[in-house]
Amino acid sequence: MQSKVVLMIAVIIAAVVGFGTGYVIAPGKVVEVEKEVVKEVVKKEYVYKVINPKIVVLYKGAKKIENPYPYSTINPALYEDIYLSALIIAAKYETDPVLRGKLYNIIQQLSNDILPVIWLGQRIRMEPVWSWIYNFTYHPLIIYSFKYVSKDPKAPNPDTFTLLHDAEPRSLDPAVSYEGPGWLNMHQIYETLVTYPIDSADYVIPCLAVAWAYSPDGLEWYFIIRGNVVFYDPWENKTYPLTPEDVVYSLDRVVKMSFGPSWIISQFYEKGEVLTEEKFSEVISKGLKTYFKDKTATVTSIKELLDFFGYNGPVAGYVKIKLSKPYGAVLACLASTPGSIVCKEYVEKHGGVEANKENTWMYDHPCGTGPYYLKEWVHNQYLVLEPNPYYWGEPKPKIKKVVYKVVPDINTRILLLKKGDADMAYISPSFLGKLKGVTLEHAGKKFELKIVSTGLSFIIQYIVPNANKKPFDNVYIRKALAYAIPYEEIFKKVYNGTLVPLVGVIPKGMFGYTEEGVTKYTFNLTKAKELLAKAGYSKGLGGMKIKMLVVEGVKEWEMIATILKQTWKELGIDLEIDIKSWPVVDKKIESGDFEIYIMGWGPDFLDPDDYAYPLLHGGYEFADVKAVIVSSSYSVNSTVGLAYVCGG
Amino acid sequence: MILLAELKYYFIRRVLTFLPTLIGLTLMTFVVSVMIPSNPARLWAGGIKANPEIIEMIKKKYHLDEPLYMQYYYYITNLLKGDLGTSPITHRPVILDIMTYFPATVELAILAEILVIVIGVPLGVISALKKDSLVDHVVRVFSLIGVSLPIFWLGLMLQWVFYYYLGILPAGGRGIPPKVKYTGLYMLDSLLCQDWNAFVDNLSHAIMPAFTLAYIGIGIIARITRSSILDVASADFVVFLQVKGLEKIKVLKHILKNALVPIVTMLGLEFGALLSGAVITETIFYWPGIGRYAVQGVNNLDFPAIMGVTLLVGLVYIITNLVVDLMYAAIDPRVRL
Helix, strand or coil, X not given: CHHHHHHHHHHHXXXXXXXXXXXXXXXXXXXXXXXXXXXXXXXXXXCCCCCCCEEEEEEECCEECXXXXXXXXXXXXXXXXXXXXXXXXXXXXXXXXXXHHHHHHHHHHHHHHHCCCEEEXXXXXXXXXXXXXXXXXXXXXXXXXXXXXXXXXXXXXXXXXXXXXCCCCCCCCCCCCCCHHHXXXXXXXXXXXXXXXXXXXXXXXXXXXEEEEECCCCCEEEEEEECCCEEEECCCCEEXXXXXXHHHHHHHHHHHHCCHHHHHHHCCEEEEEEECHHHHHHHHHCCEEEEEXXXXXXXXXXXXXXXXXXXXXXXXXXXXXXXXXXXXXXXXXXXXXXXXXXXXXXXXXXXXXXXXXXXXXXXXXXXXXXXXXXXXXXXXXXXXXXXXXXXXXXCCCXXXXXXXXXXXXXXXXXXXXXXXXCCEECCCHHHHHHHCCCEEEECCEEEEEEEEEEEEEEEEEEEEECCCCCCCCCHHHHHHHHHCCCHHHHHHHHCCCCEECCCCCCCCCCCCCCCCCCCCCCCCHHHHHHHHHHCCCCCCCCCEEEEEEEECCCHHHHXXXXXXXXXXXXXXXEEEEEEECHHHHHHHHHHCCCCEEEEEECCCCCCCHHHHHHXXXXXXXXXXXXXXXXXXXXXXXXXXXXXXXXXX | CHHHHHHHHHHHHHHHHHHHHHHHHHHHHHHHHHHCCCCHHHXXXXXXHCCHHHHHHHHHHCCCCCCHHHHHHHHHHHHHCCCCCECCCCCCEHHHHHHHHHHHHHHHHHHHHHHHHHHHHHHHXXXXXXXXXXXXHHHHHHHHHXXXXXXXXXXXXXXHHHHHHCCCCCCCCCCCCCCCCCCCCHHHHHHHCCCHHHHHHHHHHXXXXXXXXXXXXXXXXXXXXXXXXXHHHCCHHHHHHXXXXXXXXHHHHHHHHHHHHHXXXXXXXXXXXXXXXXXXXXXXXXXXXXXXXXXXXXXXXXXXXXXXXXHHHHHHHHHHHHHHHHHHHHHCHHHHC
């Protein structure tokens, strides 16, 4: 027994060292240790000062998924990997934030080392905004929050904020809409249980919920609902009070209607229930856990919980959410638009809830608790939002009229913006150069159109080689391709400086991001050729014909493909650029009928699970997966497949 | 009267060909749209963000998992009930979408057609009467430019000059909706409810896109008018009338009446084309018409919308051709024989 433990520790240490340097073991390979594993985790002791914790991912009953679905049950490159699958699933369901963070660090390192997908870059958001606009910020999930914005009194139309976009919302129903324009407008009208501060994506803050807690087994979440909040119905000029029944109704509704974004809630939500104060007091007295920003606590009374959040205002009630499995990103998902709270009485009055069917009233008659309400919607022309007179929050909106104008042609948007008839417009990066040095004088004051950097966005761009097609099945080839991409040229020329390096699947600024132990792929043709030689192609790929699929109309991707055509020629690749319409591309990438393509990804909710799971899943499912921290005092005494040994 | 009876008979015969034409149209569109290699359900569920369970739900909802003839059967039975289906992209009944966007296109088409008639025909007449003079040459060059100029260039130029540089016209859109909605045609509605503010605003918004659309038509109609008049003017009966001593203006009236047939044909076909929506003009001037709705439908494989627009455009062309033929018969008695 003793010698077995020593052996295990020795192997662990060797593997950790090997993994740390990255190339002792062949890149892309994971260490498989003996087929012995911890039977039950007795204690999770973080003895940081004495021993560095080591993390082990255990799986049971591994099975390859039949007919895996790209972006859902396998990564887009169709790269099969049992260990990646185990890691990603373990991280998804891990509730301990420290362990979860470490797991995502490891996933980041592996995504950079195995490179099933070649990471191209991360977007910086650059908006053209007139200098008469104050407090305009961009948030990776909320996009814009107009309640913070104000205009200089000398600006043209100082009470109106006009925003130009190329498409109109497809619906203003949070259970149906799964696109940018819809979410952007709904953020001003509806609210969620929790939200993010406008300048940070690191932690959630109370919104319609003033406090939250969860059971130690992670299967039950409890929310205390804010009191004195009302929904505003501008058509009947009526208000409805926010009740905990509305919360349960809203979440049930999203799941039942089962439209595009419903999976964000249904992936963890099993049942919702309203609790009385007595019932909740009883439950909490047994001890519930909570966390806010970087503080954690265990609470045993409602008062203790409210004190932890520093809230002593009115309360509308208590909601319990039952999960099918403990999930690490519950709060992030509830902060996302499908988690918007709608009014039960209002919806029931106007058609109720039917499975798989749109509610034609809720489509364009949103009744929310947020800072604005919908004043007018002229289809494919504009939407007008005006301040909600009953809004509970702070700050109260200063802009009296927000106009979301639909202008599909980018040249027209540029003209409108330059003339000062719009305050802000959606302009893609390759056109930003046309907006340099534009000024306007109005009411005796000089204003300037500034290209403002509003921070890192979580939108990423990447290249997907088909792992089932030669030569992309060889990791050295993939790495060689990564070294043969002229990153700086792409960032400057194609994206006008709005793209920055991306080292792995998790973008910078998101929980779980790390740069430790990752390779920085730079444009280095010598290194690329060395790696080709390692793969057995010392004379290059000899004019191998490869078709790169590019979505029609995305100018930036066409430019990237053209640049790669030149540089990959050096590796002996004859790249053919295949531009196809979006529906055709979508079908091809779904059926695996592609060689390589360029694509982008944006967040549904701000959690690494929304990136790692769809973009790195290895196509395996398990009866059970768990991550544990191992320290030297463990004993190994049973037989279950051991997945990983990773250094922590 | 025998002539009217003949006309009625002619009319009924033409209407009877409506139905088979429309059925053939829907069948053809249906077959083409389902043959495209694509997974529309996945696209409608969010593309790469689509969840497999939701894709299955959508497939069932739109009967995409059933055989083609069943899908066509559902389509036709719903059509007979007046239900064109719900668009999975706009989440609205297609019939509502069409009723929202088609009036905008009709308004633009009518204004453009008026411009074509009011500018094109007189230009053609002058050109014919003053054949080979400077005026004639100018008009002919003008027509040539008209048919060769790319619409998007003209539209962008107009926008740049009149909106950005001179600032006298708005960049696009339809303007303020009139206080009361009767037909959906803003200018007509604002006249009907005497909302003069709205009328002026709507007109100023419509004039640039209408002119962009009309430009090619003006060129064509000017040329057709010119050649048709020249044709008729060289006929024997005209020489007879001139010899008879009829006033010049009355001779002109007779010439015009006889020259009308090709002009009317062209105007009719022109109007039909305008009614199908002008995508580029609608995009540049962000005019919410049926053209853009159709293109958006195609880009997203929005089958209910595509089928709805196809039916609409088919109907428009059939009716337009019928009206043109009837006008033929009205103008030229020889046709009715």
